[in-house]
Amino acid sequence: MVNFREKDMGLVNGNALWAAPELDDSQWKNMNTPNSWETQGLEGVDGIVWFRKAIELSANEVGQNLTLHLSKIDDNDKTYFNGQLIGETNQYSAERVYEVPSKLLKIGANVIAVRVEDTGGGGGFYGDSEAMYCQTNQQKISLAGTWKYKLGVIQLNTGKAPNQQPVIIYNKMIHPILDFPIKGVIWYQGESNASAEDAFVYRDLFATMIQDWRKRWGMGDFPFLYVQLANFMAAKSQPSSSNWAMLRESQTKTLALPNTAQAVIIDIGDANDIHPRNKHDVGYRLALSARKLAYGEQNLVHTGPVYQSMKVEGNKIRLQFEAISGTLTVKGSDLKAFAIAGDDKKFVWANAKIEGNEIIVWSEEVKNPVAVRYAWADNPDQANLYNQQGLPASPFEPDMLVMIVYFEYSDVKSLMC
Incomplete structure (x- = not known):
């Protein structure tokens, strides 16, 4: 039996295609976060959904590490910054806090991509809006609000376990x-x-x-x-x-x-x-x-x-x-x-x-x-x-x-x- 994860269009043979900063996501749909995706057009959907959001960094902010705070994610996530994996968590109730090394930062637009996997119940970002932010050496940038999203793969319902x-x-x-x-x-x-x-x-x-x-x-x-x-x-x-x-x-x-x-x-x-x-x-x-x-x-x-x-x-x-x-x-x-x-x-x-x-x-x-x-x-x-x-x-x-x-x-x- 083929594992549904192997059908993820955003992660092919270990390559995170949908995390690439140069990817054109203009046709992706919008979703407000933090909020369960079941309440925003993906009712009853289990599987993998990719999220993307760009933030702007100044020359003064790219010389030191920054920290991503993504509140909580139901169930699991892999988080990328400018195409590079910076962390993953396999616990739906855990706060996501990831360090981003300065070598990944660049002046101007920087792309955060989050691969969210949900295998039952609610899916996506949840928790407090205040807990979604990026902390640079200069400022605190809110990450709550609109993110781009696209379905990577749907996990088919095979009945009761x-x-x-x-x-x-x-x-x-x-x-x-x-x-x-x-x-x-x-x-x-x-x-x-x-x-x-x-x-x-x-x-x-x-x-x-x-x-x-x-x-x-x-x-x-x-x-x-x-x-x-x-x-x-x-x-x-x-x-x-x-x-x-x-x-x-x-x-x-x-x-x-x-x-x-x-x-x-x-x-x-x-x-x-x-x-x-x-x-x-x-x-x-x-x-x-x-x-x-x-x-x-x-x-x-x-x-x-x-x-x-x-x-x-x-x-x-x-x-x-x-x-x-x-x-x-x-x-x-x-x-x-x-x-x-x-x-x-x-x-x-x-x-x-x-x-x-x-x-x-x-x-x-x-x-x-x-x-x-x-x-x-x-x-x-x-x-x-x-x-x-x-x-x-x-x-x-x-x-x-x-x-x-x-x-x-x-x-x-x-x-x-």
Whole structure:
């Protein structure tokens, strides 16, 4: 089978043809960076894309090395300056910083070429615009904005990889250890199920898997601790549908099974990294649950506020939380990330205040509220409801409207027949 990389039109037999400074790129298309190429005309494209940008250097700037800062690149890159390879990185979450030796610099136009390889998910430059620049001995030149780009090769979709097929990972990693006693399980997964098609049904799949493992181990309802999806991707300014929020709701519903606990981490994720670096707090929150469920510290508050029920009172909604949640607190002056809707199902940002261990939610725009949301977004960056132990509240939206929004959003109304 031919490796798709061998078909890259910009890199032939080891020669970076599209990095050559004399190449005419006037017919190449423009793309704004840093920004995923999926949002700019290359939706669903995996493969290799070449980017080019020229910068002007003065006589005073060519006598010393300069430094390129390219923010982050998803997934891998080879970076060239005036046709010469100056660095490469094979880690999507790493900052790209490359030294350019003075011998490659010239007065006038200098061409930066970046070969970006993406094999799944988002592709291209991402991160902060301020992190894309060229530092000379005289000035800081922004590299954010318009770059020329051209497709080198598209990686064809050959279907699911073997590790994505049902049963394979279970047979290799779980079944062989079923005869060994365990104290419990820690589970951290869900990103690949956070889609319109899978997020809602995950609540049944996940619960069924837990029950199946408990049956096969034959050790009763051993503690099963899991991590809710972290905040990820760009925050949105207005309330909207969210596959990641739907998946989190499905994870929360799994708490109906006995001896389960959920570590909520919507406050320690990274908008630009699906695998956030803050592992310490994730481990700490899991450890709290383990201490209570597995080691018997019954008086320990191991979770943040967990929604229990709601009651409409005129133009307001009163929210109750489970007793295990501890005392409600707010980080900051006012509660945020609450949204409210009437019969039209159009959510607007709402006011919210704590009354004892309840929360009152309202908005002047909604006279007859029927539904409420909290932290319902891929990245609910304004969420600030905690308990006195410093643990964040889990996002929520009452079930009835969740199903209505889900079926309309994913266009699978046939499932209701």
